[in-house]
Amino acid sequence: MIRSATPEDVPAIARLIRALAEYEKLSHEVVLEQEALRRHLFGERPHAEVVLAEQGGQVVGFALFFHTYSTFLSRPSLYLEDLFVLPEHRGQGHGKGLLTHLARLAVERGCGRFEWSVLDWNAPAIAFYKSVGAVPMSDWTVFRVTGDALHRLAGRS
Template structure:
């Protein structure tokens, strides 16, 4: 079953985020605080949404997403920040149901695109995405500014 997360799900979401970071070999980058996650998902200004995959009443996966905007299409888009299913639950259709649910939301919300990023080494995920028609955007490079570089850029205005 796929359902929208509630404030009571924040601890489960945090556990899944940490498990995702471990899978991606990025645990050292996680500085997650559940209070901030709660505020950003359910506070006055919501920055993202989460849907959960459940099996037998247990949360086994999640997708965290938010809207972006395509100037070329003049339409909103849906951006999938994180998708994760517990390793022991993979191969049971949870990931595909999460993605299908988000695609349906994108269509219902009038989005022109549904996009996400995947690590280059993550061949199982890449093959999974390609299996239902997703195509890599090889002509694009993702850029990121964080920490002191972000502060410095903000001061340059």
């Protein structure tokens, strides 16, 4: 079953984020604060949304997403930040269920695109995404500014 997350789901979402970071060998980068997560997902001005995959009343996967905007299409886009299903629950349709749910939301909300990034080494995810019709955008490179570099760029070093 796929459902929208509620504030009561924040601990489960946090556990899944940590499990995702462990899977991606990026646990050292996690500085997750549950109250910040709660505020950013369910506060006065939510910055993202989460849908959950459940099996037998247990949360086994999640997708965190938000809207961006395509100037070329003059339409909103849906951006999938993270999708993760616990390893012991993979192959049971949860990942495809989450993607299908988000695709439906994108269509209902008039989005012109539904997109996401995937780590180059994650061959199982790449194969899965290709199997549902996604295509890699090999002519684009993601850039990121964080930490001290972000503060310098903002003129607040």
